[in-house]
Amino acid sequence: MEGARLAAHDIACRRGDRLLFAGLSFALGSGEALQIVGANGTGKSSLLRILAGLLRPYAGTVERDGAIALLDGNLPLDAHLPLGKALDFWARLDGVPLAAEPALADVPVRFLSTGQRKRAAVVQSHPREGGVWLLDEPLNGLDTGAVEALQARVSDHCARGGIAVIASHQPFTLDGLKRIDLAEFAA
C-alpha cells in the first residue's frame, strides 16, 4: 500500500476581506504528525478546512495521498439515532464494522457528552486509519484520562502509517510532533 502524504505549498488563506496568513508550506509523510498553534482567529480551523479540501486556498496548492478524516465540532453522526445505529450507517458506507462502546450503543447521539462525542468521532474515523487525520482542538473539554487516551490513539494511528495534523492551543504529547506557529505566517 502507498504511504499517506500531505503537502502544503505556499498556502495563503483569505476569509471575507481579510488575508489571514500567507506563504505556508510543509510536507508530511507516513507516520508524521504536525501541531498547528496560533492565537484565536489566526486561521487554524480555516487551514484544516483547506487541507481537507473543503475550503479553497487564496493561493497555493495542497497535495494529499490517503483517505482524509476531519474531526472538528461537527460530528458526522445522526443526532437522533442511538450511537450504535448512527455508526452502522458509516459501517455500511465504508464496508467495515464500527463498534460503539457497549455502554453508549443505545444512547442517542445528541445526548453524548463532549468526551463521548470525541470518542465517537474517533471510532467513525477508523476506516481512515493509515490516512490523514485532521484534528481541530481535539483535547477541548476532555478530562485527564481522556486526553491521555486520545493522545495514545493518535500515536497508534501514526505508528500504523497515518498522518495527523492537530490544530490546538493546548500542549499535545506525541513523539516527534512537528510544530508550526501560524503567527509566523500572519499576512
Ligand SMILES: Nc1ncnc2c1ncn2[C@@H]1O[C@H](COP(=O)(O)OP(=O)(O)OP(=O)(O)O)[C@@H](O)[C@H]1O
Ligand atoms: N465563513 C467565513 N467568512 C468570513 N470570515 C470567516 C469565516 N469563517 C471564519 N472567518 C474568520 O476567519 C478568522 C479565522 O477563523 P478560524 O476559525 O480559522 O480561526 P482559529 O485560529 O481556528 O480560531 P480559534 O482558535 O478561535 O478556534 C476569524 O477572524 C473568523 O472570524
